[in-house]
Amino acid sequence: xxxxxxxxxxxxxxxxxxxxxxxxxxxxxxxxxxxxxxxxxxxxxxxxxxxxxxxxxxxxxxxxxxxxxxxxxxxxxxxxxxxxxxxxxxxxxxxxxxxxxxxxxxxxxxxxxxxxxxxxxxxxxxxxxxxxxxxxxxxxxxxxxxxxxxxxxxxxxxxxxxxxxxxxxxxxxxxxxxxxxxxxxxxxxxxxxxxxxxxxxxxxxxxxxxxxxxxxxxxxxxxxxxxxxxxxxxxxxxxxxxxxxxxxxxxxxxxxxxxxxxxxxxxxxxxxxxxxxxxxxxxxxxxxxxxxxxxxxxxxxxxxxxxxxxxxxxxxxxxxxxxxxxxxxxxxxxxxxxxxxxxxxxxxxxxxxxxxxxxxxxxxxxxxxxxxxxxxxxxxxxxxxxxxxxxxxxxxxxxxxxxxxxxxxxxxxxxxxxxxxxxxxxxxxxxxxxxxxxxxxxxxxxxxxx
Numbered sequence: 528x529x530x531x532x533x534x535x536x537x538x539x540x541x542x543x544x545x546x547x548x549x550x551x552x553x554x555x556x557x558x559x560x561x562x563x564x565x566x567x568x569x570x571x572x573x574x575x576x577x578x579x580x581x582x583x584x585x586x587x588x589x590x591x592x593x594x595x596x597x598x599x600x601x602x603x604x605x606x607x608x609x610x611x612x613x614x615x616x617x618x619x620x621x622x623x624x625x626x627x628x629x630x631x632x633x634x635x636x637x638x639x640x641x642x643x644x645x646x647x648x649x650x651x652x653x654x655x656x657x658x659x660x661x662x663x664x665x666x667x668x669x670x671x672x673x674x675x676x677x678x679x680x681x682x683x684x685x686x687x688x689x690x691x692x693x694x695x696x697x698x699x700x701x702x703x704x705x706x707x708x709x710x711x712x713x714x715x716x717x718x719x720x721x722x723x724x725x726x727x728x729x730x731x732x733x734x735x736x737x738x739x740x741x742x743x744x745x746x747x748x749x750x751x752x753x754x755x756x757x758x759x760x761x762x763x764x765x766x767x768x769x770x771x772x773x774x775x776x777x778x779x780x781x782x783x784x785x786x787x788x789x790x791x792x793x794x795x796x797x798x799x800x801x802x803x804x805x806x807x808x809x810x811x812x813x814x815x816x817x818x819x820x821x822x823x824x825x826x827x828x829x830x831x832x833x834x835x836x837x838x839x840x841x842x843x844x845x846x847x848x849x850x851x852x853x854x855x856x857x858x859x860x861x862x863x864x865x866x867x868x869x870x871x872x873x874x875x876x877x878x879x880x881x882x883x884x885x886x887x888x889x890x891x892x893x894x895x896x897x898x899x900x901x902x903x904x905x906x907x908x909x910x911x912x913x914x915x916x917x918x919x920x921x922x923x924x925x926x927x928x929x930x931x932x933x934x935x936x937x938x939x940x941x942x943x944x945x946x947x948x949x950x951x952x953x954x955x956x957x958x959x960x961x962x963x964x965x966x967x968x969x970x971x972x973x974x975x976x977x
């Protein structure tokens with residue numbers, strides 16, 4: 528830049544390309560100035576020992592602070608990534624449960640959902656271990672193998688104590704944390720025998736899915752692969768195994784991925800093969816162990832209407848039935864309900880005495896009715912409950928104590944909340960021993976809330 532009198536001030540950029548201060552040499556001039564400034568600052572810092580020491584300590588402290596901040600930021604980023612994965616898997620589990628419930632409304636069969644919102648897998652599952660691996664644990668609402676206690680490669684399969692009501696099933700598992708390239712498989716189990724002696728399955732790892740069948744003998748689970756496909760699976764993905772007739776179909780996030788028509792029926796089908804579940808694995812490696820995806824949620828539903836829909840039971844004494852009933856407040860004697868039985872979505876633990884285990888939590892209408900062969904001054908019908916099969920049954924509700932009428936019968940209907948796993952049974956009160964007679968003696972219950 529020049530002044531009005533064409534004089535070029537000292538230090539101004541010149542117009543000639545050959546001049547050192549040409550505008551064309553702006554980058555070099557700028558760098559040279561920056562370099563000189565840096566050197567000047569450094570030399571100035573060392574011009575006095577005390578000053579240099581202070582500056583070096585300050586710089587060191589700043590560098591350490593920056594390193595700590597960077598490390599913290601990296602840690603936060605890692606934790607944020609973990610939190611995002613956990614949230615994604617949790618949300619996917621809830622959605623899978625809602626989808627299963629909707630499917631259940633369509634077909635009216637079993638609807639099973641497990642979000643692992645508790646501390647232990649048991650009760651509710653039978654586990655089958657292969658190899659020297661630890662028992663599954665639930666952490667952050669995901670079920671998998673623990674980080675310690677695994678002595679070698681292996682797997683654990685958990686079969687739900689709930690079963691479907693038909694042979695056609697859909698079983699889904701939301702992939703939780705774990706996985707990664709080189710990690711072993713997570714299993715989806717369908718059409719299993721209660722002892723896992725036979726079953727159909729899907730195996731899922733980060734880069735591969737498999738459809739096949741398996742069996743368990745001598746404490747070892749073996750799986751034969753029928754179809755496989757290289758496909759990417761991530762934490763938070765929902766994998767669903769559908770078994771309809773002889774056809775097995777695998778879906779990832781609702782997209783059909785793989786099919787296997789089991790024309791040879793390698794997996795037995797029938798009432799004894801309606802269990803389902805999931806499995807997790809561990810494998811040893813040169814640089815440490817590898818874990819399969821955890822299970823963040825499991826669902827199972829019937830894929831066609833069962834013969835009986837709804838949730839409830841109906842037990843009845845045979846037409847000519849007669850059992851001796853001792854005096855007092857008691858449970859019904861063994862062999863009382865020897866007549867027709869209808870049940871759905873409950874477990875009949877003992878038909879004769881009327882012990883029923885609840886599968887679906889909810890409000891139930893429960894009716895107890897019986898007839899005796901003697902004229903009694905008073906008579907009453909009760910309902911008894913217990914928190915599980917191994918817990919003593921206690922009277923939960925007492926019916927009205929009324930004078931005996933000419934038909935020598937008593938009955939009452941109760942509405943009570945029964946959590947999953949609870950046992951419910953009929954009870955009675957009579958002041959002296961008589962015989963309970965059929966066929967009017969019955970014990971009925973039905974779920975009022977879905």
